[in-house]
Structure formats: structure tokens, C-alpha cells
Amino acid sequence: MSTKRPVKPADAAAASAKPRAAERIRSMARELFYREGIRAIGVEEIVSRAGVTKPSLYRSYASKDELAAEYLRDYEAEFWKRFEAGAETHPGDPRAQLLAYFRGLAERAVRPGYRGCGLTxxxxEYPGNEHPARKVSQTHKRKLRARLVEMSEAMGAKSPATLADGLLLLLEGTYVSGQLFDRDGPARSLVAVAEQLINSSTR
Amino acid sequence: MSTKRPVKPADAAAASAKPRAAERIRSMARELFYREGIRAIGVEEIVSRAGVTKPSLYRSYASKDELAAEYLRDYEAEFWKRFEAGAETHPGDPRAQLLAYFRGLAERAVRPGYRGCGLTxxxxEYPGNEHPARKVSQTHKRKLRARLVEMSEAMGAKSPATLADGLLLLLEGTYVSGQLFDRDGPARSLVAVAEQLINSSTR
DNA sequence: TGACGATGTTACCGATCGGTACGTATGATT
DNA sequence: AATCATACGTACCGATCGGTAACATCGTCA
Structure with a gap:
């Protein structure tokens, strides 16, 4: 089975691991879709800036919509990595874990050019329920909400569901407010408000 | 001076007040831009569904972008009407005024097909700082934030700026969450969380 | 070496985008 | 009746949209 594949993957450990066209497209789409929006970016711009051409895109992705969905899957993976980063630095302390993420988010959200959450x-951008990207986002947000309920329970909230909802509203509000205000936006108060909410929600 | 103008405006009090092409475009643009998004709607669809043609649009509006900005100005006017509606039913009680708006918003935000705040x-939809619609939105949000600080002061908040930021984050979070979740979304907890936040912020 | 599958290219498709040149109907004024 | 500005429609523009057919090139294995 080791000889089944071409040699390239074998020496991927070497420094010669060249990026495939699909991967270049994927990473360029991720960057452009996030920064400019999905509707704002045409496929031609993606492939040209990736140094490839359109057929290379459509060989690996069924459509632009599917590429957008793929971008969101990548985005989600990165989100969870960031979100769960506090679990290592604050093991067994869900409150500290959550606030660690909130602190990082508040910092990013007041920086100029902040673009919020790609999934949101x-x-x-796509109000209709038909778009594949929408399903990725909605599934993710349900997962996030469930995770917040877990953490609220672990924090000893009187009403975990309500606290989780409140935290989620603050999160989403921060994502979008970061785009509405240049600096000194309401995101600067995120951590203080979240702490206040958690404190008055836990016994 | 009564003969200076054509007769039509004079009998506007009568039932024959016909809508101008510009007004039909304006109202159709408002509906379509809000429900489907600005980028998703072409000018052809607006004018055809308004029963007019494109030149009629460009005679009254310099560009699609300007029409979008006009739509947002209309949207903002309606927003303030709704937001300040509580001032009449609860005079001198900023807390009740605010919560009245929050209650109405929470109700709308969990209804299927909810599309959030047009300005947000x-x-x-337009991340770049160049679009005229963006300026309308950003100006409005700054005004809203200032209004929330006023009301927070009137409620006797220990830190009016922080409370206002928290309330704004909850608002924006509700606008966008309403689009992310079908029903039973986090908006259902909006009023409870807002009350909790206000209670723990006022002396 | 010869065949093959994967990957790349050039050149093109119909549809739709925002926007406009130009002719026409209307309706009040002189 | 002649006039003239306003308001509207027909028909079209070049550019760009997402997507594809057909051909060239490469590395790999029989």
C-alpha cells in the first residue's frame, strides 16, 4: 500500500512539499471570502490570485457555492481551535476558559478591518435556506450553543440555558459590532459585561 | 401660489394620489433589499416588480449604491419610530421604555424568515469603507450607542458606558442570531438577560 | 517505450450585471 | 394651436458573472 501512491506524499517530510492547485485555491478562497465576502469575490479573482485557472477549481469543487461551504468548514475548524485553547491553560475552570476566549475576541474585534465571524x-449574505454555506453555519452555531450550555452548567449557572443564550448574544453582538465601529467599539466592554452576567447567573 | 403647481398635488387629499415611479422603486427596493440582501437584488428586478423601467430608477437615483443608501435611510427612520415607541407608553421610565423595545424585538427575532437589522x-455585505450604505449604517449605530448611554445614565447605571455597550452587544447579537436559528433561538432569553444586566448595573 | 490518469492551459459559453442613448407621451403654459 | 419641460419606455451597451469544452503536459507504472 505504500507503493500505491506516487512518491510525492512520501517525501512530504522533505521540504519539497509543493502546494496543489486545489490547496492554493482553498487557502486563497478562505482569505478572500472572509475579508471581502463571498458574494463580492468572483471565481476568476480567486484562481488568478492563486496562480491557477478556473478548470482547476471546478475539478476539485463542484461549484462556487461548494467552495464557499468548504471555506466555512475550514473556518469552523480554526474557530474551535481558538475557542478550546483556554481548556489547556485553564483546565477544569470553564469560567476562565470562556473568559480567555472572550478576552482574545474583544482584542481582535476592536482592531481596524475586523471582519467578524465568517460563518455568521x-x-x-445568503438569506435563503438553499445555500450549502448556510447549512454549515447553522449546524455550527447550534453546536456552539450546546457547548455554551455545557460550560454554563459546569460554571454552576442557575439557568444554564439562559446564561448560554446571553453569552451567545454577546458573542454574536461582538462579531458584528466589530465591523460597525472603528475602534473603542462596544467590544471593549465585552469581558466586563460577560463577567457581570456570569457572576449574577451563578450561585 | 396655489396655481403654480399642477392640480395633482392639490387633490392628493382625494383618493387619486397615484404613486410616482420613484416612490414605487423606493418602496420596492426597501422590501427586496431587506428581505434578500442588497447584493442579491439586481436593479432590473426592482424596477420590473415595481412596474417601471430602469431609466426611471436612474433619473431619481444616481446609482444602485445610492438607492441602497436611500433604503437604509428609510429603514433607520422606521427603526427610531419603533425604538422610541416605548417613550409614550412609559414616560419617564427609561428602563421600561428600553425593555418594551427589547420585548418586541425578541418576539420578531424568533419568527421564521427574520432578517435582522438592515443597517447591520x-x-x-459591504466590508470596504467606500460604500455609501456603509456610512449611513455607521452613523446610525453611533447615534444608537449614544442614545443607549443616555438611557443608561437615566437608569442610574454605575457605569453608563459599560451598560450601554452591553445592551448594544445584546441588540446586535439578537439581530443576527435571529437569522442563525429557526425558532427557540437565543433571542428568547434576550429580555431576561437584559433585565439581569440592568439590575446588576444600577444602584 | 507506450499507455494512462491527473493536472494544467487557452478559449469560449449564455446569462446577468449596472448603466445609458434616444425616442415618445403627457400636460400645463403662452 | 404651438410650445416646452417633465416623465416614461424601448433597446441597447460593455463588463463580468459562474461554468465548460477541448487540448497540452507531466509523472508513473506496465
Missing amino acids: NAVV | NAVV
Whole structure:
């Protein structure tokens, strides 16, 4: 089975691991879709800036919509990595874990050019329920909500569902407010408000 | 001076007040831009569904972007009407005024097909700082934030700026969450969380 | 070496985008 | 009746949209 594949993957450990066209497209789509929005970016711009051409895109992705969905799957993976990063630095302390993410988010959200959450933005861009990107986003947000309920329970909330909802509203509000205000936006108060909410929700 | 103008405006009090092409375009643009998004709607669809043609649009509006900005100005006017509606039913009680709006919003936000705030959505659709619609939105949000600080002061908040930021984050979070979740979304907890936040912020 | 599958290219498709040149109907004024 | 500005429609523009057919090139294995 080791000889079944070409040699390239074998020496991927070497420094010669060249990026495939599909991967270049994928990473360029990720960057452009996030920064400019999915509707704003044409496939031609993606492939040209990736140094390839359109057929290379359509060999690996069924359509632009599917590429957008793929971008969101990548985005989601990165989100969870960031979100769960606090679990290592604050083991067994869900409150500290959550606030660690909130702190990082508040910092990013007041920086100029902040673009919020790619998954949330995609849903705003595509109101209809048909788009594949929408399903990725909605599934993710349900997962996030469930995770917040877990953490609220672990924090000893009187009403975990309500606290989780409140935290989620603050999160989404921060994502979008970061795009509405240049600096000194309401995101600067995120951590203080979240702490206040958690404190008055836990016994 | 009564003979200076044509007779039509004079009998506007009568039932024959016909809508101008510009007004039909304006109202159709408002509906379509809000429900489907600005980028998703072409000018052809607007004018055809308004029963007019494109030149009629460009006679009254310099460009699609300007029409979008006009739509947002209309949207903002309606927003303030809704937002300040509580001032009449609860005079001198900023807390009740605010919560009245929150209650109405929470109700709308969990209804299927909810599309959030048109002003917020426009900023997500146009990340670049060049679009005229963006300026309308950003100006409005700054005004809203200032109004929330006023009301927070009137409620006797220990830190009016922080409370206002928290309330704004909850608002924006509700606008966008309403699009992310079908029903039973986090917006259902909006009023409870807002009350909790206000209670723990006022002396 | 010869065949093959994967990957790349050039050149093109119909549809739709935002926007406009130009002719026409209307309706009040002189 | 002649006039003239306003308001509207027909028909079209070049550009760009997402997507594809057909051909060239490469590395791999029989």
C-alpha cells in the first residue's frame, strides 16, 4: 500500500512539499471570502490570485457555492481551535476558559478591518435556506450553543440555558459590532459585561 | 401660489394620489433589499416588480449604491419610530421604555424568515469603507450607542458606558442570531438577560 | 517505450450585471 | 394651436458573472 501512491506524499517530510492547485485555491478562497465576502469575490479573482485557472477549481469543487461551504468548514475548524485553547491553560475552570476566549475576541474585534465571524457573515449574505454555506453555519452555531450550555452548567449557572443564550448574544453582538465601529467599539466592554452576567447567573 | 403647481398635488387629499415611479422603486427596493440582501437584488428586478423601467430608477437615483443608501435611510427612520415607541407608553421610565423595545424585538427575532437589522446587514455585505450604505449604517449605530448611554445614565447605571455597550452587544447579537436559528433561538432569553444586566448595573 | 490518469492551459459559453442613448407621451403654459 | 419641460419606455451597451469544452503536459507504472 505504500507503493500505491506516487512518491510525492512520501517525501512530504522533505521540504519539497509543493502546494496543489486545489490547496492554493482553498487557502486563497478562505482569505478572500472572509475579508471581502463571498458574494463580492468572483471565481476568476480567486484562481488568478492563486496562480491557477478556473478548470482547476471546478475539478476539485463542484461549484462556487461548494467552495464557499468548504471555506466555512475550514473556518469552523480554526474557530474551535481558538475557542478550546483556554481548556489547556485553564483546565477544569470553564469560567476562565470562556473568559480567555472572550478576552482574545474583544482584542481582535476592536482592531481596524475586523471582519467578524465568517460563518455568521455567510448567513447574512445568503438569506435563503438553499445555500450549502448556510447549512454549515447553522449546524455550527447550534453546536456552539450546546457547548455554551455545557460550560454554563459546569460554571454552576442557575439557568444554564439562559446564561448560554446571553453569552451567545454577546458573542454574536461582538462579531458584528466589530465591523460597525472603528475602534473603542462596544467590544471593549465585552469581558466586563460577560463577567457581570456570569457572576449574577451563578450561585 | 396655489396655481403654480399642477392640480395633482392639490387633490392628493382625494383618493387619486397615484404613486410616482420613484416612490414605487423606493418602496420596492426597501422590501427586496431587506428581505434578500442588497447584493442579491439586481436593479432590473426592482424596477420590473415595481412596474417601471430602469431609466426611471436612474433619473431619481444616481446609482444602485445610492438607492441602497436611500433604503437604509428609510429603514433607520422606521427603526427610531419603533425604538422610541416605548417613550409614550412609559414616560419617564427609561428602563421600561428600553425593555418594551427589547420585548418586541425578541418576539420578531424568533419568527421564521427574520432578517435582522438592515443597517447591520449592509455593513456585513459591504466590508470596504467606500460604500455609501456603509456610512449611513455607521452613523446610525453611533447615534444608537449614544442614545443607549443616555438611557443608561437615566437608569442610574454605575457605569453608563459599560451598560450601554452591553445592551448594544445584546441588540446586535439578537439581530443576527435571529437569522442563525429557526425558532427557540437565543433571542428568547434576550429580555431576561437584559433585565439581569440592568439590575446588576444600577444602584 | 507506450499507455494512462491527473493536472494544467487557452478559449469560449449564455446569462446577468449596472448603466445609458434616444425616442415618445403627457400636460400645463403662452 | 404651438410650445416646452417633465416623465416614461424601448433597446441597447460593455463588463463580468459562474461554468465548460477541448487540448497540452507531466509523472508513473506496465
